[in-house]
Amino acid sequence: MVDYALRFLIGGLVVSLFAVVGDVLRPLRPKSFAGLFGAAPSVALATLGLAFSKHGGDYVAIEGRSMILGSIALAAYSFVVCQLLIRAEWSALKATLAALAVWLVAAIGLKQFLIG
Numbered sequence: 741m742v743d744y745a746l747r748f749l750i751g752g753l754v755v756s757l758f759a760v761v762g763d764v765l766r767p768l769r770p771k772s773f774a775g776l777f778g779a780a781p782s783v784a785l786a787t788l789g790l791a792f793s794k795h796g797g798d799y800v801a802i803e804g805r806s807m808i809l810g811s812i813a814l815a816a817y818s819f820v821v822c823q824l825l826i827r828a829e830w831s832a833l834k835a836t837l838a839a840l841a842v843w844l845v846a847a848i849g850l851k852q853f854l855i856g
Contacts, residue, residue, distance in 0.1 A: 788803060809851060823835055
């Protein structure tokens with residue numbers, strides 16, 4: 741229970757920090773990057789920090805690699821959803837359900853191919 745509270749607090753602090761950085765850099769960055777600093781993976785960073793303190797660097801390396809592979813699978817899923825919504829004009833429910841298969845194949849395929 742304490743781990744969840746720490747993740748919540750650390751994640752909230754990191755999100756707040758990135759939001760402040762985003763506001764300070766607002767005049768310097770284009771609108772396309774509007775949510776970049778506010779959408780930082782703060783909970784993942786908090787989780788990795790806690791995992792490092794409990795389990796060490798080897799465990800965190802595996803967790804970090806898994807997060808990277810998961811983000812690649814999510815990018816593939818997001819791309820397919822966008823294509824189905826815009827080009828095929830599917831409903832949101834139909835597009836997201838169909839793209840789940842892409843996410844699953846990408847996630848399992850990346851794990852098998854890169855990790856073994």
